[in-house]
Amino acid sequence: xxxxxxxxxxFLAAALIPFIYRRFKSIHLGWFILxxxxxxxxxxxxxxxxxxxxETFIYTFEWIPSFxxxxxxxxxxxxxxxxxxxxxxxxxxxxxxxxxxxxxxxLHHFYCYLLLFMGAMLGVVLSDNLMVLYAxxxxxxxxxxxxxxxxxxxxxxxxxxxxxxxITVSGGVAMLAGFLMLYVASGTFSIxxxxxxxxxxxxxGYFVPAMCLVLLGAFTxxxxxxxxxxxxxxxxxxxxxxxxxxxATMVKAGIYLVARTTPIFxxxxxxxxxxxxxxxxxxxxxxxxxxxxxDLKALLAYSTISQLGLIMSLFGLGSAALHFGYTAESVxxxxxxxxxxxxxxxxxxxxxxxxxxxxxxxxxxGTRDIRRLGGLMALMPFTFTIAVIGSFSMAGLPPFxxxxxxxxxxxxxxxxxxxxxxxxxSFGLVFPIVAWIASxxxxxxxxxxxxRTFFGKLQPDRLEKPPHEAPIGMLIPPxxxxxxxxxxxxxxxxxxxYILSPAMASIYPTFPSTEEMTPHIAAWHxxxxxxxIMTFGxxxxxxxLYKTLKKWRPMYQLIPPNYTLNGIYERVIxxxxxYSGTITNRxxxxxxxxxxxxxxxxxxGILAGYMIYADLFSWNPANDSVIxxxxxxxxxxxxxxAVAILFAKHRITTVLLNGVLGxxxxxxxxxxxxxxxxxxxxxxxxxxxxxxxxxxxFLPELQPEKVSKAWKFTKATISIAVGAxxxxxxxxxxxxxxxxxxxxxxxxxxxxxGGKNIVNTILGDFRAFDTMLEVVVLFIAGLGVYTLIKxxxxxxxxxxxSK
Amino acid sequence: xxxNDVILKTVVRFVVFIVFTLGVYxxxxxxxxxxxxFIGGLxxxxxxxxxxxxxxIETVHKGMPFDFKRVAALGVLxxxxxxxxxxxxxxxxxxxxxxxxxxxxxxxxxxxxVTIFEAGVALTxxxxxxxxxxxxxxxx
Numbered sequence: 001x002x003x004x005x006x007x008x009x010x011f012l013a014a015a016l017i018p019f020i021y022r023r024f025k026s027i028h029l030g031w032f033i034l035x036x037x038x039x040x041x042x043x044x045x046x047x048x049x050x051x052x053x054x055e056t057f058i059y060t061f062e063w064i065p066s067f068x069x070x071x072x073x074x075x076x077x078x079x080x081x082x083x084x085x086x087x088x089x090x091x092x093x094x095x096x097x098x099x100x101x102x103x104x105x106x107l108h109h110f111y112c113y114l115l116l117f118m119g120a121m122l123g124v125v126l127s128d129n130l131m132v133l134y135a136x137x138x139x140x141x142x143x144x145x146x147x148x149x150x151x152x153x154x155x156x157x158x159x160x161x162x163x164x165x166x167i168t169v170s171g172g173v174a175m176l177a178g179f180l181m182l183y184v185a186s187g188t189f190s191i192x193x194x195x196x197x198x199x200x201x202x203x204x205g206y207f208v209p210a211m212c213l214v215l216l217g218a219f220t221x222x223x224x225x226x227x228x229x230x231x232x233x234x235x236x237x238x239x240x241x242x243x244x245x246x247x248a249t250m251v252k253a254g255i256y257l258v259a260r261t262t263p264i265f266x267x268x269x270x271x272x273x274x275x276x277x278x279x280x281x282x283x284x285x286x287x288x289x290x291x292x293x294x295d296l297k298a299l300l301a302y303s304t305i306s307q308l309g310l311i312m313s314l315f316g317l318g319s320a321a322l323h324f325g326y327t328a329e330s331v332x333x334x335x336x337x338x339x340x341x342x343x344x345x346x347x348x349x350x351x352x353x354x355x356x357x358x359x360x361x362x363x364x365x366g367t368r369d370i371r372r373l374g375g376l377m378a379l380m381p382f383t384f385t386i387a388v389i390g391s392f393s394m395a396g397l398p399p400f401x402x403x404x405x406x407x408x409x410x411x412x413x414x415x416x417x418x419x420x421x422x423x424x425x426s427f428g429l430v431f432p433i434v435a436w437i438a439s440x441x442x443x444x445x446x447x448x449x450x451x452r453t454f455f456g457k458l459q460p461d462r463l464e465k466p467p468h469e470a471p472i473g474m475l476i477p478p479x480x481x482x483x484x485x486x487x488x489x490x491x492x493x494x495x496x497x498y499i500l501s502p503a504m505a506s507i508y509p510t511f512p513s514t515e516e517m518t519p520h521i522a523a524w525h526x527x528x529x530x531x532x533i534m535t536f537g538x539x540x541x542x543x544x545l546y547k548t549l550k551k552w553r554p555m556y557q558l559i560p561p562n563y564t565l566n567g568i569y570e571r572v573i574x575x576x577x578x579y580s581g582t583i584t585n586r587x588x589x590x591x592x593x594x595x596x597x598x599x600x601x602x603x604x605g606i607l608a609g610y611m612i613y614a615d616l617f618s619w620n621p622a623n624d625s626v627i628x629x630x631x632x633x634x635x636x637x638x639x640x641x642a643v644a645i646l647f648a649k650h651r652i653t654t655v656l657l658n659g660v661l662g663x664x665x666x667x668x669x670x671x672x673x674x675x676x677x678x679x680x681x682x683x684x685x686x687x688x689x690x691x692x693x694x695x696x697x698f699l700p701e702l703q704p705e706k707v708s709k710a711w712k713f714t715k716a717t718i719s720i721a722v723g724a725x726x727x728x729x730x731x732x733x734x735x736x737x738x739x740x741x742x743x744x745x746x747x748x749x750x751x752x753x754g755g756k757n758i759v760n761t762i763l764g765d766f767r768a769f770d771t772m773l774e775v776v777v778l779f780i781a782g783l784g785v786y787t788l789i790k791x792x793x794x795x796x797x798x799x800x801x802s803k
Numbered sequence: 804x805x806x807n808d809v810i811l812k813t814v815v816r817f818v819v820f821i822v823f824t825l826g827v828y829x830x831x832x833x834x835x836x837x838x839x840x841f842i843g844g845l846x847x848x849x850x851x852x853x854x855x856x857x858x859x860i861e862t863v864h865k866g867m868p869f870d871f872k873r874v875a876a877l878g879v880l881x882x883x884x885x886x887x888x889x890x891x892x893x894x895x896x897x898x899x900x901x902x903x904x905x906x907x908x909x910x911x912x913x914x915x916x917v918t919i920f921e922a923g924v925a926l927t928x929x930x931x932x933x934x935x936x937x938x939x940x941x942x943x
Contacts, residue, residue, distance in 0.1 A: 690856065765899050
């Protein structure tokens, strides 16, 4: 129960923001928001020891039980890691943002989006139900869209936000399809229940398609090759957002999904190759491209891509263990998964610190371009320390935590070559080679971050502000992170025992004990072994390549910009916009007559066409009641009014004649004993007539139409066809018997809903959900009209782009 | 409208109360007889519109100092709020309940939570209707 509340807390806090913001203007809003993740983190931390003992916490809250969709929270080792990262890094990022964002920004929007995101993210990692997980998953996409576009007056921010949204949401929809296939195969949306009944799922024909679709969701979210192109553009967001979403949490949702579904899909050849292959490719491509970047944040974005690839490929390698089931040997392969989880945490610590470091540089100097930076070491010593520790940890050097997980990564790639499943005997060697090359590039860009920013010559004239050290509040969060970087290096086994080992149990639920799968991590892992030699090689080759960077940098220009993935994306989106614009302009030409023609032709074509096709026209007047004379009179009045409209010369005449039609319909309702409808019709008719008269004086006088006879004839034909279709449908409905009528159900209205008026019990009780949403729609429509009329840009207004 | 139409103003003064009474009656009658939140709201709204047409905006605003956008928002909150409220009683979303209560002076009356829901509907209708009409007519 309390875990459900912890998902709700950020949302509740977000709802309270407007009130807090108004009341306490003098205090930075961030201080209030900071309470939320700190409370959540402390709350989760109390569970650590119980989770480490192997307990799990489940709470089910019924939502749509008839479809098996319940809000089930499931707190186990794996969700624990992610939840701790979300709240822990979240606390630090909010603390940092208090000093980063000035009060002049629209902070209430910012923190509202951030809290939405935090809640959604917690929802993703704590949900057991696939549908609920999906809902939260898309909510993270939406909230990150809002955060990336936070400075929405900048075109690049909007473009970046749109790109991120387009790619992650399309992946999410694919994932939804995958989830539905899993549901069809297993009959449940609950991940735990799917696991209990795994044989059926694995034997189903949906197994591999579902796997591929779920992976698509994971890959797009985690910015894996070739979907990684959104992540660098997402760097348009404020730096705290980049530090939070794009290094520590959201992009890891994909990794979470892979880890969570490994027990279902792992052990299959497709899964192994897809996850480890795509991960490896991403690792290489990200690190290779990071080196060419000049913007520090873009460089970090590519490095994040590559590190995510590393973690992903490790999960892929680890999934091989499930192929055999549990044997003594499996431990060798499960260590890859262990390394993945370990690196996941390490990456969050050092990359979070690095992003904050870049934010500080940007904030205090005014630029992030490494061509303009240099020589900041003496001026910003504290920031320099963060950069050194963060970068060296990322490069995998001791004495930092990145070194440990990097060594485990090398070890895992080396071990996988000995495996003789999945044709690894022939391709296995690819793993250590690519891993090694990618690590060299990683080393190079880490050196670039430190050297180009802090060493070399200071260029004060190319900086926007005189450089000085950051305020202490901005330094505390990254210092906590780098303290962790070192702390984890010194005491890695605390983390291993309390945090990683329970998560291993969630990924390998069929394996008897996690103790065997939890290796003792040691900084000095044996004598000079192959991993260590690989690291030495990385450093030596890396230094050499860094020194000769100028010579081989032109290599990056070899790919023409049109043929890069970004170029292809731009062209697809661009031409899509162009063609849809052309098509839209063709039919939305501003002439109402055409709109009606399109609507009616389609209407007649589909309805009349289908009725002719299915032979539904039937009219059997035998059962009809007798037509009374006054009904005939009413019909005659209506026909006369309708025809008269066609020949009216003045607009006011048409309005009044239209009113005659409306009131006659109301009369019919009275005659046929539908008082509710009659009342509504009368009032609506009066109000619309009043509205018409109000706006009357703004409308131009009716002009006699000067059009050709043929065109008039066409329009008349369409009108008559529409009328005929509607009439025929009305007549045919009387004899339609394909469905059982539902009216019998409502006859019991008084007993079921306590009201004698059936119409109202339907509106207020049986179908109240419709009514509720209609009310909301009405309200939104009203607001829409209001904004359209009231908030027109005045002529003197400056262009928002230039703000 | 600048024309000082004595007849219209005099008639409206009385008619408006009849319209409002009818609106309130329709709202409460809706449970067992024709009426309900939507129609009641429409009638009330059209009564208010009638006032606005007869008198000018400032005069009516003195008598009814509401921001009708907020009225509509309050309506939506009421309608969705009753829907959510049922969750706190461990009942599915949108569950309504009713019962007979003995109220002093009025005798035994049938009360239902649907009324609250319908009130939300009515307020939304009134708020939206008046907002739209006011803005269309105001824009000159």
